[in-house]
Amino acid sequence: MPRISVILPVYNGEAYLALAIESILAQTFTDFELIIINDASTDSTESIIQKYQATDPRIVYHKNETNLRVVGSLNKGISLTKGEYIARMDADDFSQPTRFERQVDYLDAHPEISMADVLMAYFDENGDMLDQTNARVFSPSDIKKALPKNNPLGHSSIMIRGGILRAYAYRNTNFEDYELWLRLVAGGHAIAKIDAPLLLYRIHKQSITSKAVSDKSHFLKQAKAKFKFLSYELGQKGRWSWFNTRVCFYMSRDYLLYIYKIIKN
Numbered sequence: 001m002p003r004i005s006v007i008l009p010v011y012n013g014e015a016y017l018a019l020a021i022e023s024i025l026a027q028t029f030t031d032f033e034l035i036i037i038n039d040a041s042t043d044s045t046e047s048i049i050q051k052y053q054a055t056d057p058r059i060v061y062h063k064n065e066t067n068l069r070v071v072g073s074l075n076k077g078i079s080l081t082k083g084e085y086i087a088r089m090d091a092d093d094f095s096q097p098t099r100f101e102r103q104v105d106y107l108d109a110h111p112e113i114s115m116a117d118v119l120m121a122y123f124d125e126n127g128d129m130l131d132q133t134n135a136r137v138f139s140p141s142d143i144k145k146a147l148p149k150n151n152p153l154g155h156s157s158i159m160i161r162g163g164i165l166r167a168y169a170y171r172n173t174n175f176e177d178y179e180l181w182l183r184l185v186a187g188g189h190a191i192a193k194i195d196a197p198l199l200l201y202r203i204h205k206q207s208i209t210s211k212a213v214s215d216k217s218h219f220l221k222q223a224k225a226k227f228k229f230l231s232y233e234l235g236q237k238g239r240w241s242w243f244n245t246r247v248c249f250y251m252s253r254d255y256l257l258y259i260y261k262i263i264k265n
Helices: 017-025 045-053 069-080 099-109 140-146 162-168 176-186 208-214 218-235 242-264
Strands: 004-010 032-038 059-063 085-088 113-124 129-133 159-161 190-203
Touching: 004 017, 004 069, 017 032, 017 045, 032 045, 032 069, 045 059, 059 069, 069 176, 085 099, 085 162, 099 113, 099 159, 099 190, 129 190, 140 190, 159 162, 162 176, 176 190, 176 218, 176 242, 218 242
Parallel strands: 004 032, 004 085, 032 059, 113 190
Antiparallel strands: 085 159, 113 129, 113 159
């Protein structure tokens, strides 16, 4: 049984997929399985995967018969995992060689932490580094404080204890990762981020981050994720907390910002 199960969903990812796979296969921590979910791609994605699968038995390949989109593919990947830890990876990103080693060492040394993120540095579609990272928020307390307002964590960059992710899974929303982080923290799980840029996140025209920066509906999508979380907390768990109150406040702010941007434009 591998210590890490890596879930990599891909749809028509021929442009950057090979580099993403190679960055995982080159990890200094080698005890993992790489589960690649091909979400009914119509380009050369499958042949790229099969080329690497033929030479590395750690690759587990699954092809969806129909396009399940991100959440469906992620949950399919979760159902196939065997590892103690589950890591995420996107088909257009790049993991630095010591990423898994650093995350496993951290989780092994901190049994009270449920999920370990790493700092994300950004690079463009040509592979040139950009002088920026995602939010520099690292401690569990600071992450818990920041989450109700917005998402300070990456998605392609996380490693989580397998039993926890299998119990929680993803739910359908535009920001499935953000909604999951909210549920984890509300459920008492601590999340930390390692202060090292071990994941390179590619910014290009199709990337979610690029769209979020330019799309005024970002605030609406973020508010909907918070609403889905709050519906879960009240409807299924029947609980309220100061954390949930803050999520509710910032959800209202997001809706108002969305309306303001519509009126302004």
